[in-house]
Amino acid sequence: MALSARLELRQGQGLVITPQLQQAIKLLQLSNIELDAFVEDELERNPLLQRDERDAEPDPETPQAEISDNATDRIADVEASADMDVSHDESSPGERATGDTPDAPAAEAGGAIDWSKAGRGGGFDGDPDALESALTRHKTLADHLHDQLVVAGLTPAECAAASLLIDAVDEGGYLRCDLAETAERLGCDDAFLARVLTVLQGFEPVGVCARDVRECLMLQLKERDRCDPAMEALLDNLPLLARRDMAALKRVCGVDDEDLKDMVAELRGLTPRPGAAFGAEPSHVVVPDVYVREGLGGLWHVELNSDTLPRLLVDQRYHARVSAVARSDQEKTFVSDCMAQANWLVKSLDQRARTILKVSSEIVRQQDAFLAFGVEHLRPLNLKTVADAIGMHESTVSRVTSNKYIATPRGVLEMKFFFTSAIQATEGGEAHSAESVRHKIRHLIDAERGETDVQSDDAIVDILKEAGVDIARRTVAKYREAMRIPSSVERRRMLKEAV
Template identity: 75%
Template structure:
């Protein structure tokens, strides 16, 4: 076989993403604050765009205001609203039409979009802004959520943990009432307290404490120094603040040297464990969607119109400047501005409809949680929602990123509602991971004698007979997550009790 240079001409087809289609995809994953900043930048650079407020409507009566963004929950997919986000030839400038059709002519400068002003919404393919994340310190909340991602918790426990972490301040203290959280999530206090105990084992030591005493106690317990004398010192920190050494010696039952050493140990602790992490300015979270209970147990889903920027295309101004354009460059600039303005208005409307469609399907899937509490979260993934509404999984992923739903049970990120599932051995509907854990706990709680103790293999067989297809290692993982001893240890405990 001879080797040598040669020329070949090949013809093929490929999808070329236009700048305006990139814009539509990018807008999906922006938060409402980032979207507002992006629209403000577009208003400054495009003379044909104007904000749709009361004054604008009075000045431009021929411009129709956007459609009201309030809809009742409808489980029927609106495939027309989920149409492909692509521009028509009439909406594109000559350079952009050439790019879309695979030509060699580059898009004109006027049709390009400056993505540097869009904030931290991520890359084009939904990737994180790696450079931005590496150039700043990780926040305490991010650090705790990273540990939560690898913790062995059930779906309800993980949901409670996410709410508790979000209630922690920059110093690492939990600033929320446990009873209020339990009531809002529709779960028992024992579940919230059990999850809090797990979170208090996260790094840095002392995090998620409810007061200074508990924070210092967690750090001393890790050092194996929380003896009765030290516990008494923590119970009387007010005496330490008043430098009442005689009172401290009396309540702790120690002499001067021991008390001096104990105080030195306290000084070596960290009263604000979260202060070591980077902080960000507190930004109030505004919900993108409201969920309200309607008549007959139905749920009403509507967009938060206060977070939706409204813009209009000033067609009268376009007619004025288009008639005065003389050079080809002026005509191209006006044409590009009109195309960008039209497509931005369409993209904003499409974004609102897409968010509403995804949120409505999430509410339909998780109505049990809204009605009865966190124990009734159903297995849910991106594919289920995407198939139900006729969209791609990547679109659903972008929509649910940094979007929030306000429900009667509180404010949650959309991704909060996605939970894992356990397949059914009979080919029926999948079982939620939490329901399987509940069955495992019931089987073990029913053990009354040494002969009744079930091994992990025996539990697998019992669950398979009940229609749950589960592996032995999964049973062991769930059992350990619930802090249940092995079958050998349980037999030993029952034998000792007898």
């Protein structure tokens, strides 16, 4: 067969992910905080973008002429920047360093700055909120330990080793490093590092720098002078205490029921995480993206939270003025690109808001029974059901519901909350939501008041099947363990001890 070259014309369809489309997809999955940060970056990068502040009332003391002059000042700045770019190309590096204008500010005059009067970094002169932030900053556990290390009276070598050990303490107050490896790395013997650790374990809070739970509780008991042989035996058998095997604990500790009860009560008064009180992350208020309110006739009104939606405008007049003074092709291309990016960003933000409203409205329509009657009426729902109803792809719905919150009469909930798997009903009835089944299991266990009322997993399965829920015992056990609920044997022991 002879080989030859030829030209063919073919027509086909394909999806090209342009940078603008990638940006629009990225905007969908951003939370309101991340979106605000993204918009701030775009406002700094693109001079043709500005915030829409038309709802804000103008300052009556500011004359209208001064307001209109702001745009002229911005245009003059851009023209000056263009002139500087041209002059930079024509001048030498030495000329650019010294500056030719006598009115140049000190910040641009390089060697004219008197650095001897410069303050230390992190001062409060430029930021009025910096002082308040510094005073209200939570002291971390490491800061607290380092403050005590300064007055511990250790040698420089011991301070260096102690500082390294403090850096290995986690947020709970536990030492997360191997002493043998650390001693080898520091070039010291194990006894030296053990002495340093003993000093650190005497710091506040009591129990800090322990290597496990037993040592943490032991340090706290020694501080209270309550570390006797019976208590040491109890600490050596914490797994028996977790299983509430009181008979075995009495045998290994050599005490009676009353003494064991007092020992367990004293153990419960200790702190298994002594460092948890330091440097806790401040709680952030969740700002909902969508509000759901009940209207007349049982209808639900869905509206976007306008406070979380950035409102941007493209400054057309500023674009016209800058385009008129653009000289080179590079300047014209820059202005054209800024205009295209600004228009696309405004369009993408509007499309994002419409998509969020459409998806949330369909979620509310699907879960109206939950909003009206509670979690027991939560229906099973998946992404495909919502996507088919609104004519979108599942991936789009997944991005929209990521990191978004809805304020409902039942509380502020994440959109992902409304998507739960289905559990089949008996006799071919309507399927049940997994979240509603978990709620029923918790309700049955919370209703237990005595040893005879404790329901085993098999008993819970029978009760749920009578209620029309077809569920397996292992599923009940999985849901119970996910909710951190002990088994029926442990719950029976707890109720017996309470009596």
